[in-house]
Amino acid sequence: MKRFGMPTLIGISFLFCIVPSWLGWFSNYIQFIITLIGINIILTVSLNLINGYMGEFSVGHAAFMGVGAYTSSLLTVYLLTENPFFGKAILPEELSILIFPISLLIGGVAAALFSLLIAIPSFRTRGDYLAIVTLAVNFIFKSAIENIDAIGGPRGFMGMGKVVKAMDNLVSFPWLIFWTFLVVVFSIFIIRNFVNSTMGKSIVAIRDDEIASELMTVNTRWLKIVAFMLSCGLAGVAGGLHAHTVTFINPSSYFILQSTYILVMVYLGGMGSLSGSVISAIVFTILLELLRPLDVWRWVATPLLLIILMLFRPTGIMGSRELLDVFPKLKKYFSSLQERLTNAFIKS
Amino acid sequence: MPLLKVDKLTHYFGGLRSVDNFNLELSENELVGLIGPNGAGKSTVFNLVCGLYRPTEGSITFNGNNLIGRYPHQITSLGIGRTFQNIRLWNELSVIDNLRIAHFSQIDYKLLDSLFFTGRLVRDEQKVTQEAMDLLDKFNLVPYVKELPRNLPYGIQRRVEICRALVMNPSLLLLDEPAAGMNQGEIGELINLVRWVKDEFKVTVWIIEHQMRVIMNICERIQVLDFGSIIAEGTPKEIRDNPLVIKAYLGEEVT
Amino acid sequence: MTLDFFIQNFINAMQWGSFLALIAVGYTLVYGVLLLINFAHGDIFMVGAYTGYFIGTFLTNNFEIKLPFDLPSWVVIPLTIVATMFITALVGVAIERIAYRPLRNRGAHRLYLVITALMFGLLLEYGNLALLGASDRQFPNLFDKIIYSIGGITVTNIKIYVILLSFLIMGILWWIVQKTRWGMAMRAISYDRLAVPLMGISVDQIILFTFVLGSSMAALAGIMYGTAFPILRFNMGMLVGWQAFIAAVVGGIGSIRGAMVGGYILGFTQIFVAAFLPSTYRDLIAFVVLLLILAIKPTGLFGVPRRTKV
Known part of the structure; x- marks a missing residue:
């Protein structure tokens, strides 16, 4: 029975997202929204690791996303296109299909390294310290990019459209959706594995009682830094995807407002619920699009809706439960390794 | 050789001397x-x-x-x-998870194993679960394996x-x-x-x-x-x- | 660097630091009592500035609806200040009553309160944008600006008033928190939340009082900001408010003295960086300095580490 689990689910979503886009059944706008949903899922799921499972409070996810966005788009634009920033292309366009995923990866690594810089001093003490540091990181990132004139400074950076086009010219395929889809699956896969392993679940123990964790041999400092880097690295990859989706980025795109949206999606879904994160990323992205006709009032309606939701459901959509807890019958197909092991022992 | 040797242990909380010249073997x-x-x-x-x-003075050897x-x-x-x-x-983790996590320093698999679900992870998780269950069995705690600790009676x-x-x-x-x-x-x-x-x-x-x-x-x-x-x-x-x-x-x- | 140049920037920094300190106090008061980072507080400051704008414009007869007579400025100024503080405090209290208290009573996780605060901040900010539009507003002149020039230094009377008034207000606040019964109750709550109701003090009332204090300080900062830099913009709450929050943290969040000192430290860093480097470096260097301070002293300058009993 097990083989009908995850692969089937992934296959079905693949069919519904990518094949119609490929065949041209989806308009560009719908493709854009699908990509955006995917990016938001990555961001939400990854931030949930810190703010949900670990119970810390990071408000700087957009900055890490921005590091990834700038790194990967600088790379692709520099290597593959003729542009006003760096001049002629260095590599032939045909390599874009290869360079693009590599640049995403490098963007993620850059974001992870940047987060290490933040994490080392931040996790010395508990409490709201990380919130403060990451808040400052938002300002530092924006201010730093604004001061680098070579990449456009506050005016922003562009040229990623050409890269995407180059890929499409080579092989007509919805590359962005494809890569977004892969990264979404990858993010959920590794985070789910992590939080369901003894090593990863220890971050929940840290949230619950840090001193007890430390005394029960958990290397809390190392674990917190690792989880933070993992989360920020994924945000960096999402940033790379985002930059190539919107094709024009400026420092304000990765400022506090963006961080706030990611936070909202995490808490809307529920702290420590992966399926909640996925659901809330989908709902929130679509909601923002549906409210688009409201123009400025959209930005009034969204927080208002969320405040009302918080008042009626103060633990988010899913609380800390997963979809599996809501539909216990599915457990047969999707339960985690640890649950299976435990059940096997209880039965024997 | 003693298992634990505490020698002239002294500790201050601010100006307050909370432990003064404590010795033990x-x-x-x-x-x-x-x-x-x-x-x-x-x-x-x-x-x-x-x-x-951190003690102000003294040594502890184990x-x-x-x-x-x-x-x-x-x-x-x-x-x-x-x-x-x-x-x-x-309290947010089940009894079995409480025991598993205390195995933290004993797990052999690396971070990447836990992210990518390798065979080593599966083997190790099996071992950890086995050990935890054996221990719980010795304490007659098996019926409570999946409970959250806060729901259990105090003595348990x-x-x-x-x-x-x-x-x-x-x-x-x-x-x-x-x-x-x-x-x-x-x-x-x-x-x-x-x-x-x-x-x-x-x-x-x-x-x-x-x-x-x-x-x-x-x-x-x-x-x-x-x-x-x-x-x-x-x-x-x-x-x-x-x-x-x-x-x-x-x-x-x-x- | 000449002495003139230094003194000039010193005065500017004192003024800028005063705004930050007054707003930072609001963050710190709420945090001390509720352990809540009240992210809406920056926008309360914005509400204060706009309320001051409307009341001031109305009283100086520059509004669409006119008074049948002109009021002398010694009536207009205190009236504007008091009315603005009152209305802003109402907004602060309303947020606490509508959102924070119900959530608290339902035992929601602390971080959900923080998110709600963030949402209220956005609501106020974009509510303003939607209602009043993106155009900047010109804060009315409540009194005539006088420029004194001593050597190479120029000082306006506004700067002097701002600095002096801030010191006066912070002195009063200090007295309220340290000496009055309400202030003592506030401090008691930050030490032990459970014991306070046992002593016959209503926690909800103290929280309300805290929001009144914090919001009216922000209102005052808003009026003074409007007088000093007469351009109001819908996102001013975010731009200034976040910085004030960081200032509160550097001083040691929860400590009123810390909020004041932190405000001035941030003010001085920003003004002096801008004096020597291109002003775009202002935020970058200011925040890096703040992070360094926190790296050396994680609880902030006047913060006390919380020790958990094992």
Whole structure:
């Protein structure tokens, strides 16, 4: 029975997202929204690791996303296109299909390294310290990019459209959706594995009682830094995807407002619920699009809706439960390794 | 060579001297008690040994390892298990997860194994679960495996906590007031449990306790702490008759 | 660097620091009592500035609806200040009553309160944008600006008033928190939340009082900001408010003295960086300095580490 689990689910979503886009059944706008949903899922799921499972409070996810966005788009634009920033292309366009995923990866690594810089001093003490540091990181990132004139400074950076086009010219395929889809699956896969392993679940123990964790041999400092880097690295990859989706980025795109949206999606879904994160990323992205006709009032309606939701459901959509807890019958197909092991022992 | 050697341990909280020139040698498979009035610094001694606080002076050696300056998780990984005055189980995690996570220093797989679900992870998780279940079985806790600790009766929580402290295969077990909040029946069970644990797991037990019934019944040797320094040391009988101890507990007026 | 130049920037920094300190106090008060980072507080400051704008414009007869007579400025100024503080405090209290208290009573996780605060901040900010539009507003002149020139230094009377008034207000606040019964109750709550109701003090009332204090300080900062830099913009709450929050943290969040000192430290860093380097470096260097301070002293300058009993 097990083989009908995850692969089937992934296959079905693949069919519904990518094949119609490929065949041209989806308009560009719908493709854009699908990509955006995917990016938001990555961001939400990854931030949930810190703010949900670990119970810390990071408000700087957009900055890490921005590091990834700038790194990967600088790379692709520099290597593959003729542009006003760096001049002629260095590599032939045909390599874009290869360079693009590599640049995403490098963007993620850059974001992870940047987060290490933040994490080392931040996790010395508990409490709201990380919130403060990451808040400052938002300002530092924006201010730093604004001061680098070579990449456009506050005016922003562009040229990623050409890269995407180059890929499409080579092989007509919805590359962005494809890569977004892969990264979404990858993010959920590794985070789910992590939080369901003894090593990863220890971050929940840290949230619950840090001193007890430390005394029960958990290397809390190392674990917190690792989880933070993992989360920020994924945000960096999402940033790379985002930059190539919107094709024009400026420092304000990765400022506090963006961080706030990611936070909202995490808490809307529920702290420590992966399926909640996925659901809330989908709902929130679509909601923002549906409210688009409201123009400025959209930005009034969204927080208002969320405040009302918080008042009626103060633990988010899913609380800390997963979809599996809501539909216990599915457990047969999707339960985690640890649950299976435990059940096997209880039965024997 | 003693298992644990604490030498001239002194610690200040700000200007307050909470532990003053504390000395102790524990040998293998001993059962030693630490008693004293509230605020005498007993838990502070435990916290110093575990590395939660940094001593102002003195040295602590465990199995030949110097413990000063190490992180708590390093110290406990060397084989020191402990329980807490106010039970500190992870209440958001099931009993089995509580035990599994205490295996943290013993898991062999690396971070990447846990992210990518490798065979090594599966093997190791199996081993960890096996060990945890065996331990729970010995403590008759298997029926509670999937419960959250906060939903369990108090006595059971205490038992789970002691069980969790044995996960790291300790050679030294620190019990911080295990009988706190227990009724007489539960205390009787606890006394048997501590004796059984000591023999079954071949551990040295170092116990802080207010319940004289526990201390006098099980300890081979007792130290009495008052205002951070040792005022008496000896067998239960010697301690019971020691006038200094009576004075520390009951005040000056008693004659 | 000449002495003139230094003194000039010193005065500017004092003024800028005063705004930050007054707003930072609001963050710190709420945090001390509720352990809540009240992210809406920056926008309360914005509400204060706009309320001051409307009341001031109305009283100086520059509004669409006119008074039948002109008021002398010694009536207009205190009236504007008091009315603005009152209305802003109402907004602060309303947020606490509508959102924070119900959530608290339902035992929601602390971080959900923080998110709600963030949402309220956005609501106020974009509510303003939607209602009043993106165009900047010109704060009315409540009194005539006088420029004194001493050597190379120019000082306006506004700067002097701002600095002096801030010191006065912070002195009063200090007295309220340290000496009055309400202030003592506030401090008691930050030490032990459970014991306070046992002493016969209503926690909800103290929380309300805290929001009144914090919001009216922000209102005052808003009026003074409007007088000093007469351009109001819908996102001013975010731009200034976040910085004030960081200032509160550097001083040690929860400590009122810390909020004041932190405000001035941030003010001085920003003004002096801008004096020597291109002003775009202002935020970058200021925040890096703040992070360094926190790296050395994680609890902030006047913060006390919380010790958990093991």
